[in-house]
Amino acid sequence: MMGQNIERKIIGILRVLSGAGEPIGANLIARQLRHLGIVLDGRTVRYHLKIMDEQGLTKKEGREGRLITPKGLSELEDALVSDRVGLIITQIESLSYQVTFNPWKKEGKVILNTSLIKKDKFKEALSIIKRVLKSRIGMSILVICRQEGERIGDLVIPKGEIGLGTVCSITINGILLKEGIPVEAKLGGIVQVSDFVPQRFTELVTYGGSTLDPLEIFMQSNMTSVLNAVGAGSGKILANLREIPAVALDKAEVILEGLKQIGLAGTVIVGRPGQPVLEVSPGLDRVGIVVLGGLNPLAAVEESGIKTESKAISTLVNFSELRPIEEIK
Amino acid sequence: MMGQNIERKIIGILRVLSGAGEPIGANLIARQLRHLGIVLDGRTVRYHLKIMDEQGLTKKEGREGRLITPKGLSELEDALVSDRVGLIITQIESLSYQVTFNPWKKEGKVILNTSLIKKDKFKEALSIIKRVLKSRIGMSILVICRQEGERIGDLVIPKGEIGLGTVCSITINGILLKEGIPVEAKLGGIVQVSDFVPQRFTELVTYGGSTLDPLEIFMQSNMTSVLNAVGAGSGKILANLREIPAVALDKAEVILEGLKQIGLAGTVIVGRPGQPVLEVSPGLDRVGIVVLGGLNPLAAVEESGIKTESKAISTLVNFSELRPIEEIK
Numbered sequence: 001m002m003g004q005n006i007e008r009k010i011i012g013i014l015r016v017l018s019g020a021g022e023p024i025g026a027n028l029i030a031r032q033l034r035h036l037g038i039v040l041d042g043r044t045v046r047y048h049l050k051i052m053d054e055q056g057l058t059k060k061e062g063r064e065g066r067l068i069t070p071k072g073l074s075e076l077e078d079a080l081v082s083d084r085v086g087l088i089i090t091q092i093e094s095l096s097y098q099v100t101f102n103p104w105k106k107e108g109k110v111i112l113n114t115s116l117i118k119k120d121k122f123k124e125a126l127s128i129i130k131r132v133l134k135s136r137i138g139m140s141i142l143v144i145c146r147q148e149g150e151r152i153g154d155l156v157i158p159k160g161e162i163g164l165g166t167v168c169s170i171t172i173n174g175i176l177l178k179e180g181i182p183v184e185a186k187l188g189g190i191v192q193v194s195d196f197v198p199q200r201f202t203e204l205v206t207y208g209g210s211t212l213d214p215l216e217i218f219m220q221s222n223m224t225s226v227l228n229a230v231g232a233g234s235g236k237i238l239a240n241l242r243e244i245p246a247v248a249l250d251k252a253e254v255i256l257e258g259l260k261q262i263g264l265a266g267t268v269i270v271g272r273p274g275q276p277v278l279e280v281s282p283g284l285d286r287v288g289i290v291v292l293g294g295l296n297p298l299a300a301v302e303e304s305g306i307k308t309e310s311k312a313i314s315t316l317v318n319f320s321e322l323r324p325i326e327e328i329k
Numbered sequence: 330m331m332g333q334n335i336e337r338k339i340i341g342i343l344r345v346l347s348g349a350g351e352p353i354g355a356n357l358i359a360r361q362l363r364h365l366g367i368v369l370d371g372r373t374v375r376y377h378l379k380i381m382d383e384q385g386l387t388k389k390e391g392r393e394g395r396l397i398t399p400k401g402l403s404e405l406e407d408a409l410v411s412d413r414v415g416l417i418i419t420q421i422e423s424l425s426y427q428v429t430f431n432p433w434k435k436e437g438k439v440i441l442n443t444s445l446i447k448k449d450k451f452k453e454a455l456s457i458i459k460r461v462l463k464s465r466i467g468m469s470i471l472v473i474c475r476q477e478g479e480r481i482g483d484l485v486i487p488k489g490e491i492g493l494g495t496v497c498s499i500t501i502n503g504i505l506l507k508e509g510i511p512v513e514a515k516l517g518g519i520v521q522v523s524d525f526v527p528q529r530f531t532e533l534v535t536y537g538g539s540t541l542d543p544l545e546i547f548m549q550s551n552m553t554s555v556l557n558a559v560g561a562g563s564g565k566i567l568a569n570l571r572e573i574p575a576v577a578l579d580k581a582e583v584i585l586e587g588l589k590q591i592g593l594a595g596t597v598i599v600g601r602p603g604q605p606v607l608e609v610s611p612g613l614d615r616v617g618i619v620v621l622g623g624l625n626p627l628a629a630v631e632e633s634g635i636k637t638e639s640k641a642i643s644t645l646v647n648f649s650e651l652r653p654i655e656e657i658k
Contacts, residue, residue, distance in 0.1 A: 187538075202540075209516070209538020211531075221549040 006048075010057070012038040013048060014068055014076040017058060023065025030154045034314065037086030037211075039094045042154050088214075089207040092170055092185045092313060099174025101319055103258045110264075110322070111174060112144065112165035113294045114155050114314040119148075121306045122162045126328060128227075128304055129164070129297040133325050135230045136266045137193075137237055139294035140167035142322035153315030166298070167322070168313050169291040172256075172265060173242055179255055181248040188214030188240040188293070190223055191278055196233035198269065198290070200279040201241075213312040215240065215293045219302065226300040238293030239278070246273035246285045256289075263324065267292045335377075339386070341367040342377060343397055343405040346387060352394025359483045363643065366415030366540075368423045371483050417543075418536040421499055421514045421642060428503025430648055432587040439593075439651070440503065441473065441494035442623045443484050443643040448477075450635045451491045455657060457556075457633055458493070458626040462654050464559045465595045466522075466566055468623035469496035471651035482644030495627070496651070497642050498620040501585075501594060502571055508584055510577040517543030517569040517622070519552055520607055525562035527598065527619070529608040530570075542641040544569065544622045548631065555629040567622030568607070572615045575602035581618070592653065596621045 016032045017024070026045040033040055040048075049066055052058040057072035068076070100108035117125050133141050144165040148157050157163035173183040189204030203223065205214035215238045218224060229235030244252055252270070259265035269290040271277035277288035293299075298310045345361045346353070355378060356371040369377075378395055381387040386401035397405070429437035446454050462470050473494040477486050486492040502512040518533030532552065534543035544567045547553060558564030573581055581599070588594035598619040600606035606617035622628075627639045 189540075204540050205534060205546075206538030209535030211518075211533050217534075217546055217550060220551075221546060 009033075009038055009040060009048060010052060011076065012036045013045065013052065014057060014072050017066060017068040018073060018076055023061035023067050025064040025066070027151075027154050027156055029066070031156075031315075034091070034311075037088075037091045039091060039098070086211060087208060088210055088212060088313075089185060092173070092207055095313055095316065096170060096174040096177055096183070096185075098316055099171055099178060101171065101175055101264075102178070103175060103255055103262070103264075106262060107319055109316045110319050111168040111171045111313060112153060112315050112317055113168045113298070113310065113312050114152055115164045115166070115298050115301075115311075116158065116161045116309040117164060117301070117306070119160055119162055124304075125301045125306050125308070128301050128306075130325055132226060132230055132297040132300045133266075135196075137226060137230060137292055138166065138266050138296045139169045139171075139292060140266060140322075141263045141325050142167055143325050143328065144317060144321050144323065145328045153317045155315055164298075165315070165317065166294040167264065168294045169240055170313050172259070172268075172289070172291055175259065176244065176248075176252055176255060179251065181244050181252055181255075184243045186241045186243055186288070187280070188218070188238070190218050190236045191239040191290075191292075192235075193229040193237055194234050196229075198237070198239065198267070198278060198292070201239070202236065204241075204280070215295050216310070216312045219295055219299045219310065222302075224296075224299040224303065226296050227303050230300065238296050238299060239290050240293060241277065241280060241288050241290050243282050243286045243288055246287050249273065249287050252287075252289070265291065338362075338367055338369060338377060339381060340405065341365045342374065342381065343386060343401050346395060346397040347402060347405055352390035352396050354393040354395070356480075356483050356485055358395070360485075360644075363420070363640075366417075366420045368420060368427070415540060416537060417539050417541060417642075418514060421502070421536055424642060424645065425499060425503040425506055425512070425514075427645055428500055428507060430500065430504055430593075431507070432504060432584055432591070432593075435591060436648055438645045439648050440497040440500045440642060441482060441644050441646055442497045442627070442639065442641045443481055444493045444495070444627050444630075444640075445487065445490045445638040446493060446630070446635070448489055448491055453633075454630045454635050454637070457630050457635075459654055461555060461559055461626040461629045462595075464525075466555060466558060466621055467495065467595050467625045468498045468500075468621060469595060469651075470592045470654050471496055472654050472657060473646060473650050473652065474657045482646045484644055493627075494644070494646065495623040496593065497623045498569055499642050501588070501597075501618070501620055504588065505573065505577075505581055505584060508580065510573050510581055510584075513572045515570045515572055515617070516609070517547070517567070519547050519565045520568040520619070520621075521564075522558040522566055523563050525558075527566070527568065527596070527607060527621070530568070531565065533570075533609070544624050545639070545641045548624060548628045548639065551631075553625075553628040553632065555625050556632050559629065567625050567628060568619050569622060570606065570609055570617050570619050572611050572617055575614045575616050578602065578616050581616075585618075594620065 027042040030042045030045045058066045146163040152165045185207045187204045187206045189201045192199045225235035271288040282288040355374040359371045359374045387395045475492040481494045505512045514536045516533045516535040518530045521528045554564035600617040611617040
């Protein structure tokens with residue numbers, strides 16, 4: 001009998017192949033598995049595919065492509081009945097665990113949001129992104145930019161597009177966790193900015209109560225006004241909230257200060273034990289920490305009428321691959 | 330000192346007036362208060378306005394219009410700091426409590442979703458709505474249709490538009506509650522339909538973890554394919570889930586059967602104690618009940634490229650005001 005966890009991965013791979021309709025490779029499969037809340041790298045997918053080929057569930061097509069077989073399809077149908085819908089908190093905890101970034105050595109893996117932008121719109125988009133990050137309405141001034149055919153983590157940039165990775169604010173959770181601080185991802189939401197200062201959450205969705213990333217929801221529903229927040233100092237921006245035990249506050253503040261100095265944490269708002277942060281109250285003897293969403297610059301790009309294909313909490317890359325936004329041309 | 334509850338209402342009214350920028354009346358204020366999670370009828374708002382006039386927070390302008398005064402603005406500013414963001418579950422429980430519909434007498438108030446549709450697009454929209462409701466992908470075949478200047482509950486239909494009210498699936502919660510069954514609104518989501526049968530939730534947001542109505546979120550994010558579900562039998566539709574104690578299951582089934590016979594409950598899927606419904610598991614000794622969203626016909630209208638201004642869980646009307654969709658021309 002297969003372990004339940006392995007079975008879930010295999011069913012996930014079958015579901016991706018069934019949806020693809022054409023032969024696809026391990027890296028693309030790995031990326032699409034994320035949408036199902038399954039986080040695997042390309043190498044691990046290849047390992048599973050080899051076993052699945054032997055079981056007759058999949059077959060090779062071309063150099064690295066795979067197709068689902070009739071046996072695979074029927075296995076998938078049976079399995080779907082018991083496959084549960086996955087909450088986003090599961091994916092957050094899984095990726096947080098995989099963060100290896102060490103703020104003292106300045107090395108290790110961080111979590112990225114990824115965005116695809118059409119080549120002919122990229123210059124315009126880039127100038128907006130620079131403006132937003134200069135106003136510190138984002139998570140980090142460090143980004144990664146890749147051309148068609150190149151990759152960001154396990155995402156291969158398609159033809160005609162440019163890929164941009166921004167540091168995902170969930171990275172902070174992973175870094176605190178690696179330093180031994182238990183972090184609970186609470187919610188993502190819309191924060192009202194007035195006079196250039198974040199004032200209060202006006203809308204929110206909890207990570208434990210949603211299958212979709214809240215910040216993606218608010219971005220897709222056109223509920224932000226990041227450009228106004230940058231220009232006139234009054235608007236609605238993306239942010240998220242995590243909680244830590246009050247006893248870990250001093251240590252967390254030292255770490256966050258370190259992250260600010262290397263450009264890894266833009267605007268971070270740390271509460272006091274038991275006190276509300278941006279009007280959201282933490283639990284007893286707990287501290288709320290608000291970080292502005294890494295997707296804010298991309299929300300601004302969309303507000304200006306340029307479509308992007310943006311995915312929050314998307315992939316892991318090495319810190320050394322990141323560059324300051326000003327260096328991107 | 331004002332009671333905290335009254336203060337919240339007064340601050341809500343000030344916030345609506347501050348956002349309006351022009352004199353507005355009690356009914357429009359009442360409607361906009363809903364967005365802040367405050368449910369008041371026009372008459373109650375008028376009562377508060379009278380007191381607020383005396384306190385110098387608001388002043389009359391025209392026949393029934395009100396403006397916020399400088400004193401009101403400063404009061405609002407002070408208050409905003411302590412005003413908490415409201416979860417949608419609070420509004421659901423408040424409106425459920427106000428449902429007075431009695432399934433045996435066929436009278437009393439039900440909850441509506443409201444939609445505004447441009448006059449010149451209404452005929453096309455209506456034919457889509459009829460098609461969807463005929464396929465039983467909705468909550469009820471009973472609707473309310475009103476012309477400009479007329480009203481649906483406390484919503485006044487603006488010039489150039491036609492107002493359509495569809496029965497909100499949360500009405501079921503209110504009816505069960507009135508019959509003494511404790512109902513817990515759990516979540517709204519996207520349900521995959523295959524071969525014309527609802528199969529499983531693929532995305533969900535819990536009512537206790539969001540300030541926005543989940544079905545509005547999924548509609549605004551263009552995640553439905555109701556037209557495909559109606560036409561080809563395969564697509565993604567809106568639905569929500571509530572839970573009741575297993576001991577109340579027999580009584581609930583009798584009530585739901587009664588509702589079906591008077592056209593008030595289209596497709597309802599009732600689970601078994603402790604067993605998953607559309608793959609979402611209820612609590613121990615509890616039963617899940619899935620009702621298809623009253624907004625599905627409107628989601629189909631939006632899919633066809635016609636913009637609507639749709640609001641879930643919007644207002645209360647008397648059952649006697651509803652008409653079968655076929656009678657609407």
